[in-house]
Amino acid sequence: MNLSLTEEQVLMRDTLRSFLADRYAFDTHRAILESESGWSANCWRALANELGVLGASLPETLGGSGGNAIDNLVILESMGRSLMVEPYLSTVVIGGGLLSRLGGALAEALVPKIVSGEVVIAFAWAEPQGRYELSDLRTTAVRSDGGYLLCGHKAVVVGAPWATHFVVTARTSGGERDAEGVSAFLVERDTAGTSLQSYPTVDGGRAAELRFDQVRVPAHHLLGEEGQALPMLERVMDEAIVAVCAEGLGVMRRMLDETVEYAQQRLQFGKAIASFQVLQHRMVDMHIAIEQATSLVTVATLKLDEPPRERAQAASAAKVQTGRALRLVGQSAVQIHGGMGVTEELAVGHFFKRASVIQHQFGSVDHHLRRYAERL
Amino acid sequence: MDLAYSPEENRFRDEVRAWITQNFDAPMRAMMAQSKNGYLDKEGQRLWQQRLYERGWVAPEWPVEYGGPDWTHTQRSIFYEECAGAGCPQVIAMGVKMVAYVLMKYGTAEQRARFLPPILRSEEFWCQGYSEPGSGSDLASLQMKAERGGDDYVLNGSKTWTTLAQWADWMFCLVRTSKESKPQAGISFLLIDMRSPGITVAPIVTLDSPMPGQQEINQVFFDNVRVPVSQLVGEEGQGWTCAKYLLEFERGNAWAPTLKHQLRKVREIALKEYAAGAPLFEQADFRRRYAELEIRLSAADASELRVFSGLKAGQSAGADANMLKLVATELQQDITELAFEAVGIYGQAKVRDTWAELQNRPADPRPGPVYAAPAAPAYFNYRKVTIYGGTSEIQRNIMSKILFGL
Numbered sequence: 074m075n076l077s078l079t080e081e082q083v084l085m086r087d088t089l090r091s092f093l094a095d096r097y098a099f100d101t102h103r104a105i106l107e108s109e110s111g112w113s114a115n116c117w118r119a120l121a122n123e124l125g126v127l128g129a130s131l132p133e134t135l136g137g138s139g140g141n142a143i144d145n146l147v148i149l150e151s152m153g154r155s156l157m158v159e160p161y162l163s164t165v166v167i168g169g170g171l172l173s174r175l176g177g178a179l180a181e182a183l184v185p186k187i188v189s190g191e192v193v194i195a196f197a198w199a200e201p202q203g204r205y206e207l208s209d210l211r212t213t214a215v216r217s218d219g220g221y222l223l224c225g226h227k228a229v230v231v232g233a234p235w236a237t238h239f240v241v242t243a244r245t246s247g248g249e250r251d252a253e254g255v256s257a258f259l260v261e262r263d264t265a266g267t268s269l270q271s272y273p274t275v276d277g278g279r280a281a282e283l284r285f286d287q288v289r290v291p292a293h294h295l296l297g298e299e300g301q302a303l304p305m306l307e308r309v310m311d312e313a314i315v316a317v318c319a320e321g322l323g324v325m326r327r328m329l330d331e332t333v334e335y336a337q338q339r340l341q342f343g344k345a346i347a348s349f350q351v352l353q354h355r356m357v358d359m360h361i362a363i364e365q366a367t368s369l370v371t372v373a374t375l376k377l378d379e380p381p382r383e384r385a386q387a388a389s390a391a392k393v394q395t396g397r398a399l400r401l402v403g404q405s406a407v408q409i410h411g412g413m414g415v416t417e418e419l420a421v422g423h424f425f426k427r428a429s430v431i432q433h434q435f436g437s438v439d440h441h442l443r444r445y446a447e448r449l
Numbered sequence: 450m451d452l453a454y455s456p457e458e459n460r461f462r463d464e465v466r467a468w469i470t471q472n473f474d475a476p477m478r479a480m481m482a483q484s485k486n487g488y489l490d491k492e493g494q495r496l497w498q499q500r501l502y503e504r505g506w507v508a509p510e511w512p513v514e515y516g517g518p519d520w521t522h523t524q525r526s527i528f529y530e531e532c533a534g535a536g537c538p539q540v541i542a543m544g545v546k547m548v549a550y551v552l553m554k555y556g557t558a559e560q561r562a563r564f565l566p567p568i569l570r571s572e573e574f575w576c577q578g579y580s581e582p583g584s585g586s587d588l589a590s591l592q593m594k595a596e597r598g599g600d601d602y603v604l605n606g607s608k609t610w611t612t613l614a615q616w617a618d619w620m621f622c623l624v625r626t627s628k629e630s631k632p633q634a635g636i637s638f639l640l641i642d643m644r645s646p647g648i649t650v651a652p653i654v655t656l657d658s659p660m661p662g663q664q665e666i667n668q669v670f671f672d673n674v675r676v677p678v679s680q681l682v683g684e685e686g687q688g689w690t691c692a693k694y695l696l697e698f699e700r701g702n703a704w705a706p707t708l709k710h711q712l713r714k715v716r717e718i719a720l721k722e723y724a725a726g727a728p729l730f731e732q733a734d735f736r737r738r739y740a741e742l743e744i745r746l747s748a749a750d751a752s753e754l755r756v757f758s759g760l761k762a763g764q765s766a767g768a769d770a771n772m773l774k775l776v777a778t779e780l781q782q783d784i785t786e787l788a789f790e791a792v793g794i795y796g797q798a799k800v801r802d803t804w805a806e807l808q809n810r811p812a813d814p815r816p817g818p819v820y821a822a823p824a825a826p827a828y829f830n831y832r833k834v835t836i837y838g839g840t841s842e843i844q845r846n847i848m849s850k851i852l853f854g855l
Contacts, residue, residue, distance in 0.1 A: 201817065202723045204793050209725065229794045229816065250726060272816055273799040275825040280798065282816050341587040351842050404782075407832045411585055411840060412610050415833045417654040426656060426829060429789070430797050437790055439734045 076371065078147065082140075086147045089126060092119070093155040099420045102156055111279040112235050117159050121190030127161070128188035131169050136185035142312070142374045146319040153323020156420075156427055158278045160193055160232035166316045168194030168240055171309055172259075175296060179259065183238070195236035196313065197227035197260075197283050198306070205436040207242065207306050209250050214243040214258060214290065221245075221295070223258065223266075223288040231434075233281035234271040237262050240309075241285070245300050255303040257296040264288050276430040277423060304381060311388035312377060314435045318370045318395040321431040325363045325398060328406040328424045332356060335410055335421075346409075355405050362398035369394045386448050389441035395431075396438040403428035454523070461524055465531040472500045473537050476807070481536050483803040483819075485657040485826040486665050489538050490804070491574075491616045498540055498571035508545050508569055515553065515561075516569045522757060526703060533706030536714075541613060544568040544575040546702075548621040551638065551691045555683035564619075564640070578608040578622030578641070578669065579692070585610075586843050588623075589632040589689065593671065595624035595639065601675040602626070602639065604647075607668060610837070614650045614667040617643050623688050636688035640680040647674040655833070657826035658801050665830075697765050703757065704777030705750035711784045712742060718791045718820055729791060742784060749776045768851040771844040778834040778841070789828040795821035 078086070096116060097105075105113045120126040130144040131137025138144075145166050152161060169187045172180040186192040203209030212225025223243055233239065239260045247254025260267065266288040269281040297305045333356055336347035346352055373391035376384055403425040407414035410421050417423065436444070454462070477497060480489050488494060501507035509525045511517030520528070532539075540546065549568050552561050567573040584591040593606030604624060614620070620641045627635040641648075648671060652664040659665060683691055716739065719730035729735050756769040766773070789796050795817030803822050805812035815822060835841040849855045 199794050201795075204722070204724045204729075206725060229797050231797075270814060270816065272813065273801075274797045275799045275829075276797065280816075340583070341585065341590075343587075349842070351845075404832070408835060408841070411836050412580070412833075415655050415830070415836065417656060417658070422656045422829075425832075426825075429825070429828065433790060433793075433796065439738075439790075443734065 078143070082144060082147050085124075085126070085129060085144070086151055088124060089148060089151045090154070092124060093151060093157065097155045097157060099156075103423075106158065106277045110235070111273065112159050116157075117193075118190050120159070120161075121188065127165055127169075127190055130165060131184055131188060132173050135173055135180060136188040137169075137173075142315070142377050145312075145316055146370065146374050149316050149319035150323040150326075153320035153325075153427075154327045156277065156324070156327075156423060160195065160235060162313065162316045162320065163196045163232050163236075163240075164192070164194045166312055167196045167309055168192075168238070170312055171240065171257075171296060171305075179293060179296075183259075192238060193232070193236045194238050194240060195230050195233040195281075196309075197230045197233070197239045197241045198310075199228045199230075201226060201228045203228075205440045206250065207310060208252055208255055208303055210242060210244040210255065211249060212241070212243040212285065214245050214256055216245075217289075220292050221258065221290045223260065223285040223290050225285055227283040227285075229274075229280050230283045231274065231278060231280045233269060233283055234279045239283065240296065241283075242302070242306060247300070252303050254300045255306065256299050257302045257306060258290050259294045259296055260285075260288065260290055264290070274430070276427040307381060307385060308377075310435060311373075311384050314388045314392050314441075315370060315373045315377065317431055317434050318366070318373070318391050321395050321399050321428065322363065322367055322370060324424050324428050324431065325359075325366070325402040328402055328421060328428065329356065329359050329363060331419070331421045331424070332359070332406045332409050335413075335419075339411075352409055355409065359402045359405050362401045366391070366395040366398040382448050386445050389436075389445040389448075392436060392441040393438050393445065396433075396441070399428040399432045403432075454527075458523055458527060462527050462531060465528050466535075468504060468506075469531055469535045469537060472504075473497070473535055477538075478536065479807050480804060481538060483807065483823055484538075485659065485803060485823050486655075486830050487539065488541070488613075488665070490663060494538060494541055494616075495571050495574075497538055498545075501540065502570055507540060507571070508549070510546070511549065511569075512553070515549075515565055522760075526706075526754075526757070529703055530706040530709075533710050536710050539707075541574060543577050543612065543617070543621075544571075544573065547577060547695055548575050548619075548640075551621065551682060551695050554694060555638070555687070555691055559679075560640070560682065573618040574613070574616045576611050576614040576617035576620045576643070576669075578611060578620045580610045581607060582609050582668075586840055588692075589636070591623055591625060591636065593622075593624050595626050595637065595676070597626075597678075598675070600678050602678065602681070604639075604641070604671040604674040604676060607670045609653070609666075609668045611650075611667045611669050612665060614643070614669050615652065615662065615664065619643060620669070621682075623692055626685050626688075629686075633689040634686060636692070637685050638682040638688040638691040639676055640682060641674070641676050642680075645674050645676065647672040656829035658799070660802050660804075697770070703753045704773065704781070705746065705753050708746050708749065708777060708781055708784060711781065711788075712739075712746060714820075715739065715742075715784060715788045715791055718788060718824075721818065721820070722791055722793055724793075729793075735791070738787060742780070742787060745776075745780050745783075749773070749780055752776065768848045771839075771848045771851075774838065775841055775844050775848075781834055782828075782831050785824075785828045785831045789824045792817075792821040792824040796825050798822070799825075 128137035130140040133139040214221040214223045241258050241260050245256040266286045268284045271281040339346045369391040373387040376387040513519045595602040622639045626637040629635040651668045653666045722729040798816040800822035
């Protein structure tokens, strides 16, 4: 039993935090979001080349540093503190993780380019009718000429405008919500018949509606077995859940720091509002919520290699605990900031918006309570 | 006790409903459905308020002599229920529901004759200059200076959180005219022409990312602004009394009708959204959460009826007013939160200009259903309601003082 970070992990965390403090401070962050592309390709390259962050959790055989999911947790928590929008989660955790586990020629071709920052991946799993269910699919892939023809509409694909490749879920057989018949494909961005409708998201990111009209996908771009991808995708989803929770921890810690600092500076009735007991208790409750969430996110990260039932329960438990914490911490941070909290002038409002989105990303509290309960 | 309405009251309700059906027209309904903050744009607000004025209904609480409709309390609550139930915009409060009462009580005959008719006709819009960057919950600490210079006051300082200042022709404003030992004593109540030289209105961008010109709040700067002494209301140093009088009106309206409309919209969304192949509204977890909100809302509604029906004309609701504000605002936030959750994944998509299609501006095709776009902005925007008009923390302080003498 050991719940401490390794020396390498501590070093990476500190290096990344000072990099973000230096190159991704709040004003810079806002300028990046408001730019035409909405992200910083420079920062992305720096994460790859200067810091080696993009390869930290990926296998050495594929150009990475041979780390693990704890590295992802450390990295995403730091990114959350700086409200970084760059698509680490979908590119490294989802794309890099999935390809590395599958191995083979596709992994050998792409994972080194993930590590070097050349390949950027978006995860196209959601559909307009599907809410948070992985298997609720109307997108279809049918065999044709030794490959597949992909047709359908993927909704709110986060990071898609920056992606070079998409991981796309589609149905190769069965009915709309069947567990059987789910497949996954890697689709290159510029494949004929693929169209993107890009837009900003309320939390400062970018996303797209992705439409596939008879898109030809080669057979070797099938990820996993045809029709049997759901168990594999459930694992991918659990990794995504844990990762987004880790980011949420960073978002919450920053909100609490900002709130305590503001409460110490803001004077009303001749004293700092931090001296009012009602606010002191509320800030302590924020701290407790963050700590409780941190504990379950850590446990869920360590259980990603457990059998599916234990893994899914741990991930859903982390999402429930973190989702509730995000709500309490976010709403309290805004409330304690008073009028300033509802403006875009201070950082706290931007963190609150990101927190509100993470609450529901990859499934709401209700969704994950049900998912946990189904596995009791 | 009797919950039932009389036949005359029911006839009145029918009359109001028929009028709203005709006058709250399709373009206005479409605009309101896509509003992020509960208002139309300036032209829309003016048009709606002028229609109400022409019918004689824009100022239900005003005495008949100033143009009020002479309604009973029950008629007024029926009227508000019908307006809110149809999703009508609220009349902008600062003129009709705020400064007007101060003028009626403390204004001179000249001031009443000059200002009340254009308020009633919505020819002049007003804004409220109370809070300052350093004075929010502790309003009495306000610093904006007004010094006598001949027949004018000369103003320097700034006001903040000024709702719809960019539309306003006039501001009613609390200023410091002297430094007394008690901070409340040196405050005066002034009427300021917003076109006066030296006034700058700077938008404050709220979390719902309003379009330029549609911002809800502003900071207003005063640089040697001259205001004639004739625009002082009441006596110099009597501003705090005026402000306290006005506060009773700010906290005196029923919230439940608006909340019912907002909750009904959540139900409509949940009937259209799908979860596992069935409407979200069929899902047991969702229904349970909806039911919880509906029960809390019933309690808020009945509490408002109990409090208001026990009040005589002109009587203040005391701690009950603070309770109703707390209960209603916390509930309103939970309703906007459930709406944000109900729209599902498309809640993340940002449509900044939700009125683009309705006002024939170029617009990209929208991601997701049309009802999804205002959900997140409204959730973010409504965090304001437990902060403005006295934060929830201040409300609870006041209540413990009034109720228990603590």
